[in-house]
Amino acid sequence: MDDVNIPEVNNNFYEKYMPxxxxxxxxxxxxxxxxxxxxxxxxxxxxxxxxxLQQYSESRGSLAAFVAIITRSAALNYCKSNSRKSGELVGxxxxxxxxxxxxxxxxAEFQMLIDMILSKLNEQESILFSMKYLYFYTPEEIAKVFxxxxxxxxxxxIRLKNKIKKLLLKGGITIMSKEYFxxxxxxxxxxxxxxxxxxxxxxxxxxxxxxxxNNIIFKIIPAVAVFLLVFxxxxxxxxxxxxxxxxxxxxxxxxxxxxxxxxDEEIVLSNSELTEIPRLIEKSLFEYFMINIPKNKAGKRVxxxxxAYYILKDIDGVEFYVFTSDASDRExxxxxxxxxxxxxxxDIGYHKMLxxxxxxxxxxxxxxxxxxxxxxxxxxxxxxxxxxxxxTVETYTERIEELKKQFSLTVYDEDKKQIDEWIRSMxxxxxxxxxxxYYTTRLINGKxxxxxxxxxxxxxxxxxxxYFDKDGYYIFYVYPYYADIMYHDEDNVVQFAKFTxxxxxxxxxxxLKNEIIPFCDxxxxxxxxxxxxxxxxxxxxxxxxxxxxxxD
Numbered sequence: 205m206d207d208v209n210i211p212e213v214n215n216n217f218y219e220k221y222m223p224x225x226x227x228x229x230x231x232x233x234x235x236x237x238x239x240x241x242x243x244x245x246x247x248x249x250x251x252x253x254x255x256x257l258q259q260y261s262e263s264r265g266s267l268a269a270f271v272a273i274i275t276r277s278a279a280l281n282y283c284k285s286n287s288r289k290s291g292e293l294v295g296x297x298x299x300x301x302x303x304x305x306x307x308x309x310x311x312a313e314f315q316m317l318i319d320m321i322l323s324k325l326n327e328q329e330s331i332l333f334s335m336k337y338l339y340f341y342t343p344e345e346i347a348k349v350f351x352x353x354x355x356x357x358x359x360x361x362i363r364l365k366n367k368i369k370k371l372l373l374k375g376g377i378t379i380m381s382k383e384y385f386x387x388x389x390x391x392x393x394x395x396x397x398x399x400x401x402x403x404x405x406x407x408x409x410x411x412x413x414x415x416x417x418n419n420i421i422f423k424i425i426p427a428v429a430v431f432l433l434v435f436x437x438x439x440x441x442x443x444x445x446x447x448x449x450x451x452x453x454x455x456x457x458x459x460x461x462x463x464x465x466x467x468d469e470e471i472v473l474s475n476s477e478l479t480e481i482p483r484l485i486e487k488s489l490f491e492y493f494m495i496n497i498p499k500n501k502a503g504k505r506v507x508x509x510x511x512a513y514y515i516l517k518d519i520d521g522v523e524f525y526v527f528t529s530d531a532s533d534r535e536x537x538x539x540x541x542x543x544x545x546x547x548x549x550x551d552i553g554y555h556k557m558l559x560x561x562x563x564x565x566x567x568x569x570x571x572x573x574x575x576x577x578x579x580x581x582x583x584x585x586x587x588x589x590x591x592x593x594x595x596t597v598e599t600y601t602e603r604i605e606e607l608k609k610q611f612s613l614t615v616y617d618e619d620k621k622q623i624d625e626w627i628r629s630m631x632x633x634x635x636x637x638x639x640x641x642y643y644t645t646r647l648i649n650g651k652x653x654x655x656x657x658x659x660x661x662x663x664x665x666x667x668x669x670x671y672f673d674k675d676g677y678y679i680f681y682v683y684p685y686y687a688d689i690m691y692h693d694e695d696n697v698v699q700f701a702k703f704t705x706x707x708x709x710x711x712x713x714x715x716l717k718n719e720i721i722p723f724c725d726x727x728x729x730x731x732x733x734x735x736x737x738x739x740x741x742x743x744x745x746x747x748x749x750x751x752x753x754x755x756d
Contacts, residue, residue, distance in 0.1 A: 218250075224268065225249055225275045231340040232279040238286060249278035264392075265399030268406070272398050276339060315388045317375040321368055322393055327400065329364050334401040336361060337386055338394070349405055356560030359486070362521030363562070481540045482554050483527040484569040486561065490514065490525040496546050506542050513539065519568075522561065526568050532584050576747075579755050582679055585747070586709070589677035590754055593647040594658075594668075597638050600646075604630050633660075640665035648754055655753045680754075683707055685746040687715060689724070691733050712746060 229245045238245075253274050260270045325333060328350075335341040335349070343357040350357070368385075389397075485493075494510065497503045513535070514525040531539070543549060558564045580589040595603065604627065611623050636642035643666060644658030659666050672678055687703040703719045706712035721742050727733045733741070 221253075221268070221271050222246075222250070224271060225253070228272060228275045228339055229279045231342075232276065232283065235340045236283040236286075238283060241282070241286075245279055245282045248282060249275045252278045264395050266402060268402045269395060269399035272339070272402055273394060276398075311388070315390060317372070318385060318388050319390050319393045321371040321375070322389065322397065324371060325364075325367070327404070328360075329367070330397055331401050331404050332360055332364055334397045338389075338397065339401070349408055351408065352560040353557075356557075359520070359522040359561050366521055477544050477551075478540060478549055478554065479551055480571060481527060481536055482543060482549070483571070484519075484558065484563060484566065485514070485525045486557065487516065487523040487525060489557065493543070493547055497542075506546075509535075509539060510542070519561075519563070519566070524568075576751060579751055580677065582673070586682045588680040588682065588750060588754060589673065589675075590680050591647075591649050592645055592678040594643045595637060595646045597634065600630075600634050600637055600644075604634065636660065636662060642666075643668055651754070655750075680750070682746050682750055683709070683712070685712055687712070687720060689720070689727075689741055691727055691737075693732065694730075706746075709747070716742070716744075 226242070226246050229249055230239070230242055233239055233242050233245055253271055256274055260267060264270075322330065322333070332346065332350075335346050341349070343354055343361075346357045347354045352360075494507060497506050513528050513531050515528060517524055517526045555564070558566070558569050563569050576585075581587060582589055607630070608627060611627075633642050633644070641662055641664065642658065642660045645656045646652065648655070659668070683706060685706045687706065689701045689703075691699055691701070693699050701723060703723075704711075704715045706715050724733065724738050724741050728735065728738045
């Protein structure tokens with residue numbers, strides 16, 4: 205053993221590491237229904253540690269990890285000596301594939317595969333794996349160490365198991381001899397996992413009780429004015445308290461009305477209420493909210509509204525209620541009021557729930573229309589308000605003359621007849637424009653070219669005011685949407701395929717799934733459309749299409 209480790213071993217070693225030894229032994233023996241033997245096993249583990257201290261090498265991890273590994277081994281062996289199999293140590297998880305036998309073909313390759321799989325886990329996943337499957341922490345203990353709620357632990361475990369399952373399948377597990385996943389972890393990997401877990405737990409304990417923030421801005425919003433305070437140094441509670449005193453606010457109450465937190469300088473989070481409707485709610489939390497709604501006529505209306513707009517979905521093995529995107533602004537505002545009336549949730553609480561389930565980056569968790577901040581909408585998100593400039597007699601005449609000049613220089617003789625017919629048709633349209641019987645767009649939101657639309661009625665003048673709102677914006681409806689696809693057939697002839705007209709986003713999604721995607725799958729397989737066009741057709745969203753056309 206290196207000299208550098210001797211002081212740590214000799215200086216109150218028993219007092220320093222006995223709590224850790226007892227905790228590990230207690231977890232393992234309790235899971236094996238041998239709690240009555242804890243004291244005896246603790247003594248056995250301590251003796252084994254003392255006998256093997258000289259094997260400790262600082263290069264393989266901390267002394268605390270070394271103690272944990274030997275204690276775990278001693279406790280497992282103690283259980284086995286009492287005719288218990290290690291696979292039975294998982295309590296309610298006896299059928300868990302990580303602790304139950306897995307059918308494999310080659311033991312050596314299986315061990316290599318396990319080490320490879322565990323190396324692909326991120327830090328949080330590997331620590332969770334170690335706590336649950338190597339050291340038998342209870343879900344409550346895991347929640348305390350990670351500083352998350354109890355339900356979030358189950359979600360993380362499910363996602364961890366699903367990830368390992370996928371990696372096992374990729375590794376080609378086949379049916380033959382049976383091996384335990386846990387029992388085939390190499391000593392080196394076990395040391396790394398344990399060291400990482402021990403250091404993480406120690407770090408969490410050291411940070412406990414401190415007010416720690418990294419790059420978080422507090423925004424104090426009083427009734428009259430807005431004061432923005434940026435805290436660069438945020439690891440010291442005293443520093444924060446001094447700054448808070450300078451604002452004249454009561455720093456002892458972190459939940460006072462009017463305080464918001466800005467995370468990463470982008471997302472404004474309220475401490476006192478929800479400012480945006482929750483769009484992704486864990487099932488049990490949503491159902492608890494529903495229980496709190498009064499059992500009267502008004503309460504039934506709230507429940508019915510919530511059930512209509514929240515749909516149960518499975519996300520990485522955990523059930524969530526997901527808010528649908530086709531509610532009107534008025535209905536969204538109304539439901540936000542319900543959340544604030546019947547719950548004590550705040551933006552920070554919602555943000556914390558998403559963080560617990562690793563869903564901060566999930567697009568379902570946020571307003572899907574946030575990316576359209578630059579877009580003018582009407583009463584619903586299916587209506588766009590456009591600045592429209594129609595062609596006048598003068599501008600349309602100029603357009604015709606420009607085309608005549610352009611075609612006279614570039615058109616081949618064989619195409620001249622067709623071009624002449626087109627120009628003649630435009631000249632007829634010009635006469636209709638003079639009479640107010642034809643309108644066609646020259647500029648949309650200041651942009652020329654691309655998409656255009658218009659009205660034609662040769663019989664009588666058109667009254668266009670009905671198509672504009674009171675502010676003078678043209679009212680453009682995203683739906684009904686007429687989906688069609690252009691492609692070249694086997695003879696290189698241009699073809700157009702038309703699909704069911706969609707009256708709403710939900711109808712379009714059905715048409716996309718049941719008609720457009722299967723049709724495009726066939727075209728791609730036959731080589732009639734390239735991959736890039738397939739990707740456009742099978743992912744196109746009508747709103748995105750028109751926004752890019754008119755506003756981007």
